[in-house]
Amino acid sequence: MKAAKFYSALNIQIEEVQQSKIDDGIVKIAVEWAGICGSDMHEFLAGPFFAKSKVTLGHEFSGTVVEIGAGVTKVSVGDRVVVEPFYSCGDCDACTEGLYNLCKKVECYGFSDDGGFAEFVTVRESRIYKIPDELGFEVAALVEPTAVALHAVRKSQLKSGDSCAIYGAGPIGLLLVQVAKVIGAKEIIVVELSEERRKKALEIGATHVINPENEKPVKEINKIVRGGVHVAFDAAGAESSFIAALASLRHTGELMIVSLWEKNVSFSPNMLVIGERKINSSLGYRHNFQEVIHLLASGKIDGSKLITNKIYIDDIVKKGFEKLKNDKTQCKILVTPKESNI
Structure with a gap:
């Protein structure tokens, strides 16, 4: 499958990689759309900060469940979903207080583990949220950044x-x-x-x-x-x-x-x-993905207003990262691994 791999500043490459195997409690998602985030831009322009070398970037994404591992009960094949990319240790002081985004060992799909700039991504069942039919895949890719904004305002x-x-x-x-x-x-x-x-x-x-x-x-x-x-x-x-x-x-x-x-x-x-x-x-978000999904699905927040361009994964560097760097008219650029979506 195709994936956008991060190597170093100004060095993101589209590669053919093998799909990950499905283990117990793991879900495979066929990616529909993934957004280029400001933190992705930080990595591209001056990183690495958080991204590991050769990681598949992309932490704002939507898609469809295509395979589930043993013990998975929260979702089924065919479900339309988004992913909350943070996952924490569960044992430190922050985690036991419910502040999992502040976990000292926090990891994140798209930085420490392979993310959504790929045809398929495998994630833990616990990080998945179903989305309603009235929420399209394109706007659903904005659930993650909307959660950032909601957390910041609520925390203020x-x-x-x-x-x-x-x-x-x-x-x-x-x-x-x-x-x-x-x-x-x-x-x-x-x-x-x-x-x-x-x-x-x-x-x-x-x-x-x-x-x-x-x-x-x-x-x-x-x-x-x-x-x-x-x-x-x-x-x-x-x-x-x-x-x-x-x-x-x-x-x-x-x-x-x-x-x-x-x-x-x-x-x-x-x-x-x-x-x-x-x-x-304010760092990221916690405990608010379900509320964000409702705000976007109901139209109380109009995520479509932010989308300024939609591109195919092969063009992610020139038409994505470089365009965001040089063209300040751009806002949210969405990436798809499916040519049929363009």
Whole structure:
């Protein structure tokens, strides 16, 4: 079967590999669609960070069960499914507290074990969720990143009637917009360089957008919300966005870091002390896939708005990773191993 193998930064290769055997408790899935994530881009541009050498990338994917191992009872052949890619040790302090995404030994399909940029993928039964017929395979591939956004908002102090600023309108930033809208945020302000992404943000629920290239975000935010926002989400992962997000906060406001970082940042702790502001962070998700499936299937969150391109697996480097690197009009690019899907 075909699979996209990661070797090192700027080195992803499409190879013919053997399909994995099915062991007890393991399920084989024929992949329909898999999304290229920002964390995949980090690996491609500057990795390895989390990805093992020669691993098949892809942790946002949907597909159909085609084979099950002994003891599998949760799913059957023919079921339409998505996969929660994290799997943890189950024994450490974080796991016993239910915080399995914080497990010190956490592993993830697409980084530590082969993922969904392939014709078939084998996963543990416990990581699989069935999807309803009204949720198409393409949008279902966005369950994983939507779970990231939902976890970040739920973990933050944002509540109905509050204001928020979102720095960065890539896939996670745009999903943050929709989740903030679902919970009833009054002002949802997006700071983004790309004109196309600013337009998309307004289309899906942002109340205001700011171009940081020719506007000063903090000044503009204070014009919209006197004193600053209740919560600022950093989905950009740059020092400039980090500093501006902190400065955008009202007293007792919260900066929620959602992005991954390639470089360190420097800031004055006085930005926190003065005003009793705080910094929080969010890693992935936990215990929310079923809720996300409902939000997407019901249309409360419109995942289709994020999909800007669909490509065949053979083109994953040039039309996928390189396109996302060079073309900032792109948002979510989906990859399929099935030529019939294109």
